[in-house]
Amino acid sequence: MSSQKERTTGELIEEAEQKQCPAQKASCYVEAFLKELMCGKCFPCSFGTHESAIILRDIIAGRGTQADLPALTQIAEVLTVASRCKKGKDTGQFILDLLKTGAFPEHIEGRCSEHECSLLSEYRIVPERCIMCGECQVVCKVHAVIGEKKIAYLSGYVPFEIVSKRCTRCGECLRVCPNEAIIVVDKKDVIEVGVS
Ligand code: SF4
Ligand code: SF4
Ligand code: SF4
Missing domain, CATH: 1.20.1440.230 (NADH-ubiquinone oxidoreductase 51kDa subunit, iron-sulphur binding domain)
Incomplete structure (x- = not known):
């Protein structure tokens, strides 16, 4: 499979x-x-x-x-x-x-309320809320989070991202994010509204 x-x-x-x-x-x-x-x-x-x-x-x-x-x-x-x-x-x-x-x-119907079915839901980082602290990257055991931790007074950093194909939907990043920047979306909705 x-x-x-x-x-x-x-x-x-x-x-x-x-x-x-x-x-x-x-x-x-x-x-x-x-x-x-x-x-x-x-x-x-x-x-x-x-x-x-x-x-x-x-x-x-x-x-x-x-x-x-x-x-x-x-x-x-x-x-x-x-x-x-x-x-x-x-x-x-x-x-x-x-x-x-x-x-x-x-x-x-295409939804998993627990967000554990990887083909039905997806973890995402809301760029506007990400403060680039890197906490999500530290806890992710499968290296699904990409990004570079921001250093004070330096510019040019971009918000972190989650590589969906690597993400196991364990939810660890969600628990540690200090700025509620990580969300879980139903793939069905993403497809319906044409966001992806
Ligand atoms: S119910 Fe028990 S006896 Fe029957 S096939 Fe399954 S394991 Fe074997
Ligand atoms: S933990 Fe939250 S704020 Fe920090 S880098 Fe990850 S998504 Fe951004
Ligand atoms: S849900 Fe788990 S596997 Fe997916 S990005 Fe977050 S920590 Fe990594």
Whole structure:
């Protein structure tokens, strides 16, 4: 799917626990399940987890459709009743619980309220508010912030910028910015108003 480093089962479960976005959480958890050798003893689990992984990948990538929600619900319900072991049943219940959060329909509409789905939202720096202090650059672990810290009495500095392709949407820069210069925008709105 991408050139990203393959994550291990442990990393995926840790990621699922850290995520706030229910769609991301569900996706990480199901991907972690699939990383392990599938015992294949029962069809609902071996088929259902693969199908739900495909649907969840589409939803977090903004490719979800209205038909995905009833399909995902049905797969999860079947998993809870027809799986032979607790692992399959728990996976179904986990998906059902997350579906109740209401986050999925908004993803189908092209929004992620938690701003964790990188294809649905974007971090940006408002140039007029950036005082070029460099705090965002210091905390960014993936070097997604470019810019040069301003030195008093020298001119010629330009506001900092976030390279969207590198940004993981972790939100650290937002927390440290002293001038509220960092904002998160829904990509849908950006496209709609033709800003990008
Ligand atoms: S529900 Fe349990 S027994 Fe059935 S395929 Fe999944 S892991 Fe195997
Ligand atoms: S922390 Fe805020 S003000 Fe400072 S450089 Fe980054 S965006 Fe600009
Ligand atoms: S959201 Fe995280 S990854 Fe993106 S620019 Fe800010 S600190 Fe870096």
